[in-house]
Amino acid sequence: MKNILSSAVIFILLSACYTSQPTGQQRNTGSNILSERNDDGEYELIIIDSGYDRWLSRYAKPANYYSLAYYEQKNSIYTSSWNQKVGQGAYFKDENYPFENRIDYNPNIDYGLELNYRLFTYFKYIEDTYGKRYNFPS
Numbered sequence: 001m002k003n004i005l006s007s008a009v010i011f012i013l014l015s016a017c018y019t020s021q022p023t024g025q026q027r028n029t030g031s032n033i034l035s036e037r038n039d040d041g042e043y044e045l046i047i048i049d050s051g052y053d054r055w056l057s058r059y060a061k062p063a064n065y066y067s068l069a070y071y072e073q074k075n076s077i078y079t080s081s082w083n084q085k086v087g088q089g090a091y092f093k094d095e096n097y098p099f100e101n102r103i104d105y106n107p108n109i110d111y112g113l114e115l116n117y118r119l120f121t122y123f124k125y126i127e128d129t130y131g132k133r134y135n136f137p138s
Contacts, residue, residue, distance in 0.1 A: 033101050043111050045118050049098075055125045063117040071116035072107055077106040078123040081137050098126055 058115045085099035105111075105119070 033103055036077075037105045037108055043109075043115055043117065045115050045122075047118070049125070051129065052122060052125050058095055059128065060121045060124070063113060068113050068116060068119075070111070075105055075116055075119050075123070075126070076107045077137055078120070080101045098130060 033048075082099055083102050086102050088099075102117075111119075
């Protein structure tokens, strides 16, 4: 848990240093917010968005509100849409375009409830923050 929180803080600090690229260039799609399994056998979710933790504490439902199967199903849909939008980044002129990094989410891997919950709530945060402006599935 401490690794996840410390990674989130690092991700937040790095995003604060992000500068937008010219619209004619393709964004880097090689990055991933879902890291490889660490020495403890757990995966890490790295969220760099500075408003996410505040949103999570105010609006998110508890982790056990939905089942693990529900989170996995929704995360599969959300990551598919997210990754499609990562490739479209050069077509948007909005410097606040949230879809910068590819998410390699594999529904056949057991990431556990905590990681699936955090990923799901991040997608909900994106929906609340950006609304339907990017046609993100709900």
